[in-house]
Amino acid sequence: MREIHTDEIRDTVARLCMEACYYLPEDILAGFKKAEAKEVSPLGKTIINQLIENAELAAAEHVPYCHDTGMTVVYAEIGQDVHIVGGSFSDSINAGVRKGYQEGFLRMSVVGDPLLRVNTNDNTPAVIHTDIVDGDRIKFTLLPKGGGSENMSAMKFLLPGEGTEGVKKFVIETIEAAGGKACPPVVVGVGIGGTFDKVTAIAKEAVLREVGVHHHEPHIAELERDLLEAINRTGIGPQGLGGVSTALWAAVETYACHITALPVAVNIQCHAARKKSAVL
Amino acid sequence: MARDAAHKRMIELLGNNEPLPVDLRQEIIFYAGPCPPKPGQVIGSTAPTTAYRMDPYAPAMYEYGVKGTIGKGPRRDSIKEACREYGAISFAAVGGLSAILSKCITAVEIVAYEDLGPEAIRKLEVRDFPVLVAYDSYGNDLYEQEIAKYRTLGDGVT
Numbered sequence A: 001m002r003e004i005h006t007d008e009i010r011d012t013v014a015r016l017c018m019e020a021c022y023y024l025p026e027d028i029l030a031g032f033k034k035a036e037a038k039e040v041s042p043l044g045k046t047i048i049n050q051l052i053e054n055a056e057l058a059a060a061e062h063v064p065y066c067h068d069t070g071m072t073v074v075y076a077e078i079g080q081d082v083h084i085v086g087g088s089f090s091d092s093i094n095a096g097v098r099k100g101y102q103e104g105f106l107r108m109s110v111v112g113d114p115l116l117r118v119n120t121n122d123n124t125p126a127v128i129h130t131d132i133v134d135g136d137r138i139k140f141t142l143l144p145k146g147g148g149s150e151n152m153s154a155m156k157f158l159l160p161g162e163g164t165e166g167v168k169k170f171v172i173e174t175i176e177a178a179g180g181k182a183c184p185p186v187v188v189g190v191g192i193g194g195t196f197d198k199v200t201a202i203a204k205e206a207v208l209r210e211v212g213v214h215h216h217e218p219h220i221a222e223l224e225r226d227l228l229e230a231i232n233r234t235g236i237g238p239q240g241l242g243g244v245s246t247a248l249w250a251a252v253e254t255y256a257c258h259i260t261a262l263p264v265a266v267n268i269q270c271h272a273a274r275k276k277s278a279v280l
Numbered sequence B: 001m002a003r004d005a006a007h008k009r010m011i012e013l014l015g016n017n018e019p020l021p022v023d024l025r026q027e028i029i030f031y032a033g034p035c036p037p038k039p040g041q042v043i044g045s046t047a048p049t050t051a052y053r054m055d056p057y058a059p060a061m062y063e064y065g066v067k068g069t070i071g072k073g074p075r076r077d078s079i080k081e082a083c084r085e086y087g088a089i090s091f092a093a094v095g096g097l098s099a100i101l102s103k104c105i106t107a108v109e110i111v112a113y114e115d116l117g118p119e120a121i122r123k124l125e126v127r128d129f130p131v132l133v134a135y136d137s138y139g140n141d142l143y144e145q146e147i148a149k150y151r152t153l154g155d156g157v158t
């Protein structure tokens, strides 16, 4: 049994909020550079170059690369031999979000009630996903998610017989409906299988996969390659202003599902692809 | 600078024939909500928000006298028509180019709806602020034009 104090959790979450918003992940930056080299639209090339410059400027000045610093999605993989002391686990995560957004000069983008719409002014509450795993550590992964791309995400139950082609069709429809609204070049996270709740959860986990890394199963990796190619042939391009770099990457996660069902979810991650992890 | 919540309030005022809290005739609205400024910054990171969310409000704002709007992403056909009808322009700036664009803003002042926090109406002075004409007053649509040049996908998925 290892003890972890809630103060430590709070401070770690606060640090991750700031780092995720200031420093664009390396794999995304590398993805920009690769896309820039391939882009045939002059305007598209200019936009990608501006995004690279923007990420470098933000990192140098420790300011957010995108102003929409999002709703904070927090993944906690909690080792079953950890004992949390000092207070409530979820309170300490929210305290960390509050601290990170206030001290980091991040934008408060959360309203407390979806219909009354009054800003909570501290970006809480976070969306918290916990998983109990082996070991005596806690791994936190933060995904502060901007509204523009999240709003363009979609879920659908296909008929099982629609299979791979049906999945491709739904993904492309979702990307085309999103167009420039989701701030391409995007990372596309696709979930296939599970239940209504599970399929969206794995689509979001897919977004966290490193750009350039395929699924371990060959038929899913092949689907990822096909999806990426088709997405980049839509012509949408950077910011929806035309080009061949609509997506940097397409990642698919799957789960077992019911004999009657083929659920598919598409979670779109804009170019401000914030993700940052730490292990306690 | 004004976005969803401020538009909602302004449209209500226009509907009741009441004056807006600031005169926006002949002005350009930047659809955005900034990060708070760090000490020493004029404004925190800033870039346009998705323009289509203001589509229900924009025609009435153009009719009222707003000359242009700056947002990101494609908009509904009603915007194309409204731009033509009222001689307005819908501009696009690069979404998420927020560290760079904040440097093009030289002065900022909250002029209405301070209670809305990042959604308050702000008056901005800008220098060399990069925008593109997305929808002009003649019915042209930059998104449609540019995407058509690079689309190689058939009607199916391959």
Ligand code: SF4
Binding pocket: A066, A067, A068, A069, A145, A146, A147, A148, A149, A181, A182, A183, A270, A271, A272, B047, B048, B049, B095, B096
């Ligand atoms: S969609 Fe992403 S990059 Fe675009 S404004 Fe929102 S958070 Fe920023």
